[in-house]
Amino acid sequence: MKIAITGATGQLGRLVINKLKGRTAKANIVALARTPEKANDLGVEVRAFDYGNSQQMVQSLAGIDKLLLISGSELGQRIKQHTNIIGAAKKAGVKSIVYTSLLKIESSTLVLVPEHLGTEKVLAESGIPFTLLRNGWYTENYTGSVQDAIKMGAVYGSSGDGKISSASREDFAEAAAIVLTSKNQEGKIYELAGDESFTMSDYAKEISKQTGKDISYVNLSEKDYAHALEDAGVPTPIAGFLASSHISTEKGDLFDDNHQLSKLLGRPTTPLSKTVVEALG
Numbered sequence: 001m002k003i004a005i006t007g008a009t010g011q012l013g014r015l016v017i018n019k020l021k022g023r024t025a026k027a028n029i030v031a032l033a034r035t036p037e038k039a040n041d042l043g044v045e046v047r048a049f050d051y052g053n054s055q056q057m058v059q060s061l062a063g064i065d066k067l068l069l070i071s072g073s074e075l076g077q078r079i080k081q082h083t084n085i086i087g088a089a090k091k092a093g094v095k096s097i098v099y100t101s102l103l104k105i106e107s108s109t110l111v112l113v114p115e116h117l118g119t120e121k122v123l124a125e126s127g128i129p130f131t132l133l134r135n136g137w138y139t140e141n142y143t144g145s146v147q148d149a150i151k152m153g154a155v156y157g158s159s160g161d162g163k164i165s166s167a168s169r170e171d172f173a174e175a176a177a178i179v180l181t182s183k184n185q186e187g188k189i190y191e192l193a194g195d196e197s198f199t200m201s202d203y204a205k206e207i208s209k210q211t212g213k214d215i216s217y218v219n220l221s222e223k224d225y226a227h228a229l230e231d232a233g234v235p236t237p238i239a240g241f242l243a244s245s246h247i248s249t250e251k252g253d254l255f256d257d258n259h260q261l262s263k264l265l266g267r268p269t270t271p272l273s274k275t276v277v278e279a280l281g
Helices: 011-021 036-042 054-060 078-092 113-126 146-152 169-180 200-211 222-231 236-250 260-265 272-280
Strands: 003-005 029-033 045-048 066-069 096-102 130-135 154-157 189-192 216-219
Touching: 003 011, 011 029, 011 169, 029 036, 036 045, 045 054, 054 078, 066 078, 066 169, 078 096, 078 113, 096 113, 096 169, 113 130, 130 169, 146 154, 146 200, 146 272, 154 200, 154 222, 169 189, 169 260, 189 260, 200 216, 200 272, 222 236
Parallel strands: 003 029, 003 066, 029 045, 066 096, 096 130, 130 189, 154 216
Antiparallel strands: none
16 A cells, blocks of 8 residues: 655654654655655655646656645645645545644634635545544644743743643654554544643743743733744744734633544653753753
């Protein structure tokens, strides 16, 4: 069985491929990449895959049984890109698609919802059997800036006491690999989030605990947080997206206590403390 992964050179794609190597033969894995040479270190077959080149995508999907469609990174372009990919998959005869969607999409207020919902709709209308991995936030979304928090002596945000049920990127990658290599997954919808839930204040306390430094959480208004991000060099559209995500966090959009991820993994999800330690090096 041939399994192909879009976005293979991205952070999640690379992890999924590494997890797949432990569950199936390398000959069964195909890395799809816009720039194939960036995937040469993955140790699996690599095929060129430009989301804007339908003919190329159809050719690259020839002989593929299962496709992991990792949601694209270009906000505002994803429905178009995903529709192109799904169309190419149908023409190529791909038997099933696994898509990385968004946690609690029916109720979430995150600005990412429309593109994910749109993609789910295209999948449903395609006639291709599919599985949805509705992923929560990566803990690395926060710990990626842990050094900045240490320098400033504070964590800034606008999420109030909203709880975040995040998990490590590796946890989500392993879940994808399990679904891709398991039978009877078509039609299933997984709401995937971490076992542990924390607030931004909890996150600041964890950094303090690990470093011995006094790190506080400073809660700002959405507008002030966006401006603070812009002052730090974050492009205005991204700053607005991040600030609005914090408001959605306060509303509970990133909280989930169903533990579907750990059940799928057969183990607890990675705790915040471990990811903070890894970020500290």
